[in-house]
Amino acid sequence: MNMEALRQMLAPWYLEIKAIHLTAVAAWIWSTSVAYVYYLVPVFRDWRRQPDDPSVLALRDWVMDRFDRGAVIEHTMFPIVMITGPLLYWVGGWDTRATWLSLKLLIVLGLFLPIEFFDYHLSHFAGNKRKARARGGDAEHERKLHQHWWFLLTTTPAIIFFALIVVWLACSKVRLAA
Amino acid sequence: MGVGSHVYLYAGMFVIEYCWHQRAWILGWRPMLAAAVSALAFSALCIRTFRVLDSVRGSSRRRQLAALRAKLPELR
Numbered sequence: 188m189n190m191e192a193l194r195q196m197l198a199p200w201y202l203e204i205k206a207i208h209l210t211a212v213a214a215w216i217w218s219t220s221v222a223y224v225y226y227l228v229p230v231f232r233d234w235r236r237q238p239d240d241p242s243v244l245a246l247r248d249w250v251m252d253r254f255d256r257g258a259v260i261e262h263t264m265f266p267i268v269m270i271t272g273p274l275l276y277w278v279g280g281w282d283t284r285a286t287w288l289s290l291k292l293l294i295v296l297g298l299f300l301p302i303e304f305f306d307y308h309l310s311h312f313a314g315n316k317r318k319a320r321a322r323g324g325d326a327e328h329e330r331k332l333h334q335h336w337w338f339l340l341t342t343t344p345a346i347i348f349f350a351l352i353v354v355w356l357a358c359s360k361v362r363l364a365a
Numbered sequence: 366m367g368v369g370s371h372v373y374l375y376a377g378m379f380v381i382e383y384c385w386h387q388r389a390w391i392l393g394w395r396p397m398l399a400a401a402v403s404a405l406a407f408s409a410l411c412i413r414t415f416r417v418l419d420s421v422r423g424s425s426r427r428r429q430l431a432a433l434r435a436k437l438p439e440l441r
Contacts, residue, residue: 286382293381344366
């Protein structure tokens with residue numbers, strides 16, 4: 188089966204693919220928001236005020252570990268977004284003449300993709316705090332935890348700001364060219 | 366972050382629209398103004414976020430720590 192025949196076969200399923208894409212996008216954007224705002228932020232603020240309190244440190248480590256585990260939802264949804272997105276682009280016959288799509292792709296590929304690669308590292312791979320402690324003890328655990336906290340501080344405003352712009356671009360399909 | 370991200374996005378749109386599709390609208394004042402306003406808004410959001418999160422000088426410095434005894438469940 189050649190690519191054009193495959194595209195014709197998938198074309199009637201465009202809206203279904205879009206439904207999967209939008210569901211995955213929503214889950215990717217929002218799945219960590221409650222944990223971040225109501226668990227991570229309060230605990231990390233308390234840690235900054237009492238950096239040596241053992242009970243604050245224990246709670247901080249527990250919350251961070253839970254957050255790392257919970258990020259599996261976001262990190263399962265992101266590949267679905269990245270598969271269904273190009274599928275919609277291809278099946279729908281879109282190209283870069285659609286200015287809303289060009290801007291959206293620049294945001295996704297240039298901002299979200301690098302952020303998510305680092306996020307995967309921090310939550311599940313070498314940057315995971317449990318693995319860091321097993322590998323290098325408390326010092327390595329602290330180093331990775333500090334790194335993850337700075338990562339969250341700097342990327343959260345970017346995700347909020349540009350995710351809302353991406354959703355607006357995708358829904359409005361605004362013609363940016365005059 | 367605010368300026369850098371918007372410089373990247375504007376440059377990307379310039380390459381796609383002007384260099385690739387030969388459309389000159391991207392050089393107009395409206396796209397530049399929109400990019401500048403967006404960069405300002407994003408920078409303001411970043412500054413506000415850091416201020417709120419700063420437990421020493423920010424708005425959360427008035428929060429009190431309450432001492433509690435709790436068991437933290439561990440997954441096996």
